[in-house]
Amino acid sequence: MNQYDFGTVGLGVMGSNILLNVADHGFSAAGLDLSAEKAASFEAAAKPGQSVFGTTSPEEFAKSLKTPRAIMLLVPAGSLVDLAIENLLPFLEQGDIVIDGGNSYFTDTNRRFATLKEKGIHFFGMGISGGESGARFGPSMMPGGDKLAYERLRPIFEAIAAKVNGDPCVAYMGNGSAGNYVKMVHNGIEYAIMQLISETYDLLKRGLGADDADIQKLFADWNQGELQSFLIEITAEILKVKDEETGDLLVHVISDWARSKGTGKWTSQNAMDLQAPVPSIDSAVTMRNLSAHKQERLLASEILHSASQQEKIDIATIAQSLKDAYYFAMINVYAQGLAQLSIASKEYQYEIDLKEVTKIWRGGCIIRAACLENFRSAFASNPQLSNILLDKDIAKLVLDRQQAARKIAKLAIDKGIPAPVFLSSLSYFDGYRSAVLPTNLIQAQRDFFGAHLYERTDKEGFFHTIWE
Numbered sequence: 036m037n038q039y040d041f042g043t044v045g046l047g048v049m050g051s052n053i054l055l056n057v058a059d060h061g062f063s064a065a066g067l068d069l070s071a072e073k074a075a076s077f078e079a080a081a082k083p084g085q086s087v088f089g090t091t092s093p094e095e096f097a098k099s100l101k102t103p104r105a106i107m108l109l110v111p112a113g114s115l116v117d118l119a120i121e122n123l124l125p126f127l128e129q130g131d132i133v134i135d136g137g138n139s140y141f142t143d144t145n146r147r148f149a150t151l152k153e154k155g156i157h158f159f160g161m162g163i164s165g166g167e168s169g170a171r172f173g174p175s176m177m178p179g180g181d182k183l184a185y186e187r188l189r190p191i192f193e194a195i196a197a198k199v200n201g202d203p204c205v206a207y208m209g210n211g212s213a214g215n216y217v218k219m220v221h222n223g224i225e226y227a228i229m230q231l232i233s234e235t236y237d238l239l240k241r242g243l244g245a246d247d248a249d250i251q252k253l254f255a256d257w258n259q260g261e262l263q264s265f266l267i268e269i270t271a272e273i274l275k276v277k278d279e280e281t282g283d284l285l286v287h288v289i290s291d292w293a294r295s296k297g298t299g300k301w302t303s304q305n306a307m308d309l310q311a312p313v314p315s316i317d318s319a320v321t322m323r324n325l326s327a328h329k330q331e332r333l334l335a336s337e338i339l340h341s342a343s344q345q346e347k348i349d350i351a352t353i354a355q356s357l358k359d360a361y362y363f364a365m366i367n368v369y370a371q372g373l374a375q376l377s378i379a380s381k382e383y384q385y386e387i388d389l390k391e392v393t394k395i396w397r398g399g400c401i402i403r404a405a406c407l408e409n410f411r412s413a414f415a416s417n418p419q420l421s422n423i424l425l426d427k428d429i430a431k432l433v434l435d436r437q438q439a440a441r442k443i444a445k446l447a448i449d450k451g452i453p454a455p456v457f458l459s460s461l462s463y464f465d466g467y468r469s470a471v472l473p474t475n476l477i478q479a480q481r482d483f484f485g486a487h488l489y490e491r492t493d494k495e496g497f498f499h500t501i502w503e
Contacts, residue, residue, distance in 0.1 A: 162218020
């Protein structure tokens with residue numbers, strides 16, 4: 036019965052759409068779900084002539100797949116992934132491949148990788164970006180695991196992935212949990228860029244009193260040039276949609292309490308462990324957390340008044356500066372995330388190729404943007420590049436815009452508008468370009484109160500001073 040090329044466990048929106056995408060590209064596809072209704076709906080959604088199969092039986096599902104089996108788990112991260120593996124194991128054989136397509140934390144992937152390796156089964160952690168539409172018509176995919184086993188998956192993944200200039204937006208990311216790690220940092224960058232866009236909106240709306248139509252037009256115009264990106268594109272669309280009940284813009288009646296699923300937090304937490312500075316991502320996570328304190332913010336708004344002046348400024352007078360400041364901050368966000376990947380690759384022996392990462396992020400994924408081609412070129416020229424800000428062409432892009440970044444940062448401060456990603460990005464830039472930082476004073480303070488020792492600039496070794 037072994038006739039199907041690829042299978043998924045979980046026939047929800049993502050699972051069924053991935054399999055229908057697989058079928059669209061000439062491969063046969065099988066799906067397993069606890070729900071008979073979902074299994075039947077998947078089969079019914081296939082086009083005439085496509086070879087698909089849905090079942091609720093793990094044994095029947097495993098027997099239906101060609102060997103070595105290629106099975107993707109599309110279930111919520113956590114214990115359900117372990118349960119899905121446990122239910123499949125009795126029906127798997129050595130050489131089979133299991134892929135976790137959810138947002139699992141990378142240490143969980145390491146554990147599963149080691150456990151299944153002992154049984155002769157290859158385990159992949161794979162980040163998938165692009166949402167429901169991407170799964171159906173072309174996502175960006177970030178698989179990590181055994182490099183030789185990837186060859187069984189590559190023809191299918193390259194066929195179903197988004198394409199940019201004919202290049203598929205999927206590539207082998209590296210050893211072990213590299214795929215999940217790359218997706219985690221992708222999501223951290225996503226947090227920061229979304230926050231950056233919201234800060235731009237807030238500065239225009241509350242800080243400058245700009246009209247909704249002018250703000251919408253600004254984002255639409257930005258999407259036609261060097262700032263072109265998926266998140267700018269959807270922002271322009273969002274700002275056109277009216278609420279059917281009130282007739283007001285829908286965004287005006289949406290709660291300002293933004294929830295999250297944790298991947299941004301994981302990025303920040305692990306960056307701290309690695310001593311990888313990602314202040315823009317940290318700021319974005321912090322603002323998500325602050326948004327949850329709605330009642331306190333309402334109380335604070337009554338007593339903590341801004342000392343800023345709120346006179347209206349014509350949007351046209353600052354449009355170019357705002358555009359340049361946004362571009363400056365955005366590049367610094369990507370710089371931080373990509374630098375974290377560079378550090379993690381060495382620490383965890385992933386062997387991540389950042390040229391491939393930036394290449395596959397150009398299409399299909401949530402953080403796709405025109406600037407990623409610049410980053411791909413930078414890493415192609417210098418594969419050992421530790422930070423894109425060290426590339427001369429990228430450096431020129433930010434240097435040409437730093438004055439605008441300072442102008443907009445000052446404007447936000449003067450207006451009393453919170454702009455932590457704008458400000459963190461500028462501070463990161465200023466810190467990164469500083470040959471000397473004031474942390475010598477911190478070394479002295481630590482030695483004063485805790486005898487933690489310090490290093491000197493004029494000779495090797497560690498020293499202690501009796502300060503009093």
